[in-house]
Amino acid sequence: MNRMLLGVAAGLCFAIGPSAIGAEATRINPTDPQPTCTMCPGTHIPxxxxxxxxxxxxxxxxxxxxxxxxxxxxxxxxxxxxxxxxxxxxxxxxxxxxxxxxxxxxxxxxxxxxxxxxxxxxxxxxxxxxxxxxxxxxxxxxxxxxxxxxxxxxxxxxxxxxxxxxxxxxxxxxxxxxxxxxxxxxxxxxxxxxxxxxxxxxxxxxxxxx
Structure with a gap:
């Protein structure tokens, strides 16, 4: 059972993705201003x-x-x-x-x-x-x-x-x-x-x- 739960947890982490987890982790204080464009990429035009x-x-x-x-x-x-x-x-x-x-x-x-x-x-x-x-x-x-x-x-x-x-x-x-x-x-x-x-x-x- 424990092995099964660990497998499910690992699967969830993979499905969510590290970027989503990292984004949530940055919200240390919910009262701080948050980015108005969450996890948005930059743009380069040559x-x-x-x-x-x-x-x-x-x-x-x-x-x-x-x-x-x-x-x-x-x-x-x-x-x-x-x-x-x-x-x-x-x-x-x-x-x-x-x-x-x-x-x-x-x-x-x-x-x-x-x-x-x-x-x-x-x-x-x-x-x-x-x-x-x-x-x-x-x-x-x-x-x-x-x-x-x-x-x-x-x-x-x-x-x-x-x-x-x-x-x-x-x-x-x-x-x-x-x-x-x-x-x-x-x-x-x-x-x-x-x-x-x-x-x-x-x-x-x-x-x-x-």
């Missing part, structure tokens, strides 16, 4: 993979592409690569705003004039079926202008933080601008995207509308 997105954007005339969408517990983080070509004047109704997702730009190369502000003129709801709405930045609006907006001359190395609800509007691009996009999605409105999905996307031409 520079070579990011560069392939830029090359794809140039070759296929794409602008915004999502590289990853990662669950971090209380939120999701989207990583994108954006390439914009020369722009002499803004397109009509090209002010963008996202209701639930905040964005951070890290400019890699090029320069542009970017106008920011929350008071958007002539708001128009972005169609809910748009790929960017469904997969990248969630529901939001476009507009024709930003009332009392602040214009920034952004260039390589600069960082821009755009809270959800803030209008952002490229009004001039001398040659091009490439930037890494970080999207903060606390409501988890966009789908997850991992390394395998990224590789599949890069392996073939993007479908129309991407």
């Amino acid at each position: 520079a070579a993979e990011l560069e392939r997105y830029t090359q794809k954007a140039i070759a296929e005339k794409l602008i915004d592409q999502q590289v990853r969408d990662i669950d971090i517990g209380k939120a999701r983080i989207g990583i994108g690569m954006v390439h914009r070509g020369r722009l002499e004047k803004p397109a009509p109704n090209s002010v963008a705003e996202h209701d639930q997702i905040s964005e951070v730009y890290h400019v890699i190369s090029g320069a542009a004039t970017l106008v920011l502000g929350p008071d958007i003129v002539n708001r128009q709801r972005r169609p809910s079926t748009m790929r960017t709405v469904v997969e990248f930045n969630g529901p939001g609006n476009n507009g024709s202008d930003v009332k009392d907006g602040v214009a920034y001359e952004i260039k390589a190395g600069d960082v821009v933080v755009i809270p959800a609800g803030t209008g952002h509007w490229f009004t001039k691009i001398e040659d091009h601008i490439d930037y890494l996009m970080i999207r903060v999605d606390p409501d988890k409105v966009t789908p997850l995207k991992g390394e395998a999905q990224s590789a599949e996307y890069l392996s073939k031409p993007a479908t129309k509308g991407e």
Whole structure:
């Protein structure tokens, strides 16, 4: 009987796994703050993979592409690569705003004039079926202008933080601008995207509308 009980206990330990046991053991004091993403792995994205997105954007005339969408517990983080070509004047109704997702730009190369502000003129709801709405930045609006907006001359190395609800509007691009996009999605409105999905996307031409 004792041998049988020891065998069952050993089997349970194997089924539960050392990671689960270790995770429980770390909760020494239940009143201490606990990780908001329990036993979550880290994510590494090689520079070579990011560069392939830029090359794809140039070759296929794409602008915004999502590289990853990662669950971090209380939120999701989207990583994108954006390439914009020369722009002499803004397109009509090209002010963008996202209701639930905040964005951070890290400019890699090029320069542009970017106008920011929350008071958007002539708001128009972005169609809910748009790929960017469904997969990248969630529901939001476009507009024709930003009332009392602040214009920034952004260039390589600069960082821009755009809270959800803030209008952002490229009004001039001398040659091009490439930037890494970080999207903060606390409501988890966009789908997850991992390394395998990224590789599949890069392996073939993007479908129309991407």
